[in-house]
Amino acid sequence: MATELTAPPGVRVDAPAIQRRTVRLLFVTQIISGIGVTIGISVGALLARSIAGTAVSGLTQAASVVGGALLAVPVTRVMTAYGRRPGLVLGYLAGAVGGLFVVLAAVRGWVPLLFAGMLLFGGSTTANLQARYTAVDLADPARRARQLGLIVWATTVGSVAAPNFAAAADATTRRAGLPEYAGPFGFSAAAFVLAAVLLFVLLRPDPLLTARRFAAPTGAPDAAVARTPQAGAPVGADAQLPVGADAELPVGADAELPVGADAEAGGPGPARRAGLLDGLRAVRSRPDARLGVTAVAIGHVAMVAVMTMTPVRIGESHAEADVLRLVGLVxxxxxxxxxALSPVIGWLTDRTGRRPVILGAVMVLLAACAVAGTAGHHTPRLAVGLALLGLGWSGTMVAGSTLLSESVPVDLRPAAQGLSDLIMGLAGASAGAASGFVVQFAGYPVLTALAAVAVVPLLALALRPVPAGAAGAR
Known part of the structure; x- marks a missing residue:
């Protein structure tokens, strides 16, 4: 549970300035890392096919997803103990090492090294996902979802630009003697290193440590909120917290707030090492936290299951020459x-509440499954279904992540968020793996029907009455 820590004498914290700088930095690094992730994903299956054959190529994406989910565990522990900055840096550096392993595997033709590289490559996805939570540590409660949605949206910029970078990177590195499809992973590694360096140098003071340093007593879920500036009060994104007389707390690249066991003496120290079990206990004891985790996981399950097999569905009714073009469009x-609309969804989440947006996202997901499942081989209707599927996923991701973040104490927040990403990743990987068997034995319409069935429990959970006085019940 969060505990009150007395601010050093003569300190003034400009929380809005810290938050603005954090969001700007995260926006830039999300674009850079989004390019790196998408470059690797776009050629990963092709590289695996060239090394190990078609039968193995489909497993590379699953390896990356599973790796991202598993790496959430150490990244979460680092964030809990030392803050967001070292955790994000660890995730991106793991992705960079994974990219270099994949390049070496392509040069040597080593399949085990290829899969080891793809597992580590998933660390970049872990860092990307955790960045959205970093954006809300010091956010004004009235703008949390918008700022989280903005960071989610930034990934789009990199993802859209990445395919062009992949082709150029492959052409450049092939002239240098690297095997086909290997070079893009080298560029991905460089992008992750750049993102890690920017965060290591510029993400100061650490937003999580700052929020924790001024957390409210007794573990109030929303500890980083203060409307009235007063000595020793918690700090929020809309408040300048004067503490002491006239001194100012430096908020530049070299500033840090002392946190942890040694904070009272003025020295830095790690916080209590809350792990995923602590996060699980925090989530289980809070209805809003349970809803947030469930919304993120179920939205991801429905999206991955249907999206994974849509290219196969298109390939059933179109000539091979048209399949890639149509798949790319859909x-x-x-x-x-x-x-694309995640900032708008964030605005709606802040204006109307977390639960209403989750309920709306459930309706959109059900509609998406109905449209895609009944589209037959009509590609335009299938495209509409997939667009709705993405929109429903965005609603569950933005509203669910926001609800989770504000429903647990600040010192347990990284553990609960890491648990959510672990559950989401493993659930998505399982859905993707099972979807092929469902389509093979029962067909695509049955897959969409099962995805709709999977969404129904979320509807029931979101409609449950909110206990009186529950934190974050909006």
């Missing part, structure tokens, strides 16, 4: 649905 609309 998936582009799907990705636009996932990311």
């Amino acid at each position: 998936l582009s609309l799907h990705i636009a649905g996932m990311y």
